[in-house]
Amino acid sequence: MKALVCNAWGLPETLVVEEIPDPGPGPGQVVIRVHAAGLNFPDALIIQNKYPFTPALPFVPGSECAGVVESIGPGVEQVKPGDRVIAYTESGAFAEKLLADANALIALPGSLDFATGSAFLLTYGTSYHALVDRGALRAGETLLVLGASGGVGIAAIEIGKALGARVIAAASSAEKLAICRAHGADETIDYAALDLKRAVNSLTGDKGADVIYDPVGGPITEAAIRSCAWRGRRLVIGFANGEIPRVPANLTLLKGCSLVGVFWGRYVKTEPAAWAQDLDTLFGWLQGGRLNPHIAESYPLERGAEALAALLARKVSGKLIIAPVPA
Numbered sequence: 001m002k003a004l005v006c007n008a009w010g011l012p013e014t015l016v017v018e019e020i021p022d023p024g025p026g027p028g029q030v031v032i033r034v035h036a037a038g039l040n041f042p043d044a045l046i047i048q049n050k051y052p053f054t055p056a057l058p059f060v061p062g063s064e065c066a067g068v069v070e071s072i073g074p075g076v077e078q079v080k081p082g083d084r085v086i087a088y089t090e091s092g093a094f095a096e097k098l099l100a101d102a103n104a105l106i107a108l109p110g111s112l113d114f115a116t117g118s119a120f121l122l123t124y125g126t127s128y129h130a131l132v133d134r135g136a137l138r139a140g141e142t143l144l145v146l147g148a149s150g151g152v153g154i155a156a157i158e159i160g161k162a163l164g165a166r167v168i169a170a171a172s173s174a175e176k177l178a179i180c181r182a183h184g185a186d187e188t189i190d191y192a193a194l195d196l197k198r199a200v201n202s203l204t205g206d207k208g209a210d211v212i213y214d215p216v217g218g219p220i221t222e223a224a225i226r227s228c229a230w231r232g233r234r235l236v237i238g239f240a241n242g243e244i245p246r247v248p249a250n251l252t253l254l255k256g257c258s259l260v261g262v263f264w265g266r267y268v269k270t271e272p273a274a275w276a277q278d279l280d281t282l283f284g285w286l287q288g289g290r291l292n293p294h295i296a297e298s299y300p301l302e303r304g305a306e307a308l309a310a311l312l313a314r315k316v317s318g319k320l321i322i323a324p325v326p327a
Contacts, residue, residue, distance in 0.1 A: 004305065017304070039319065088122065126262065128278050132159075142168065142207070196224060209228060219241075
């Protein structure tokens with residue numbers, strides 16, 4: 001089979017498409033024919049050895065895909081060959097076939113296509129866990145989303161609106177903010193052109209944002225915390241900027257606010273029953289039209305490195321997917 005392989009730590013251009021042996025399922029495992037694989041920012045960090053958990057070299061990156069079960073190993077009863085599934089795995093999704101634990105699979109609802117299925121779990125799962133479980137966002141509160149045109153940002157906008165919040169989307173260009181408005185943002189801020197704190201205060205009557213969703217990090221973080229309302233919650237989602245910020249601790253005292261960490265991958269593993277409830281809600285909202293994943297572009301496997309480079313350069317609004325099986 002063909003796969004996008006990481007043979008040495010580095011930037012996306014070091015990845016190569018290679019022919020590697022087809023996987024065979026062992027006990028409790030299945031082989032999935034991958035129809036679409038979603039790209040996520042951690043994928044670009046993992047290949048550089050900049051993520052908390054990395055596979056041993058060489059490996060096939062990619063943590064999220066949708067496809068069809070091709071074969072099953074001994075003891076597998078949850079699925080059968082021919083089933084349409086979504087898989088969340090530590091690696092291996094950027095390939096024509098994926099070996100996965102049967103317990104890691106989720107049935108792909110019949111109304112969803114493979115591209116949507118591959119672009120849904122991580123972004124919407126992260127944002128739901130962040131806003132509902134960690135941020136306790138309530139109807140009538142104000143949510144500020146940074147990096148709002150990215151995959152998790154759009155998910156946060158839509159989930160925030162579904163929860164009844166007022167959503168302020170912040171991004172770095174007018175084009176990106178137009179996409180945010182199309183996905184439900186009530187107000188927008190171009191933080192490349194405006195002072196973030198002043199803009200938030202202007203939109204909130206100097207109250208500030210109750211919840212700040214921050215997947216960006218870097219220098220904008222301090223300005224965001226200064227934009228926080230009394231008893232606000234700043235959610236630490238990630239560091240797409242590439243810089244882990246140092247936060248002046250006195251700001252949390254002055255604002256009476258909380259800095260709240262969000263690690264969806266560990267949450268899924270340690271609290272599977274809670275995650276299953278989240279998934280029921282998310283699929284219900286998706287099928288009811290309240291959520292609308294924005295897939296910016298689909299790349300063939302041969303251009304997978306190019307797709308990851310675009311993601312790393314933050315040139316993308318919404319999600320990119322790799323499609324080893326052409327649509």
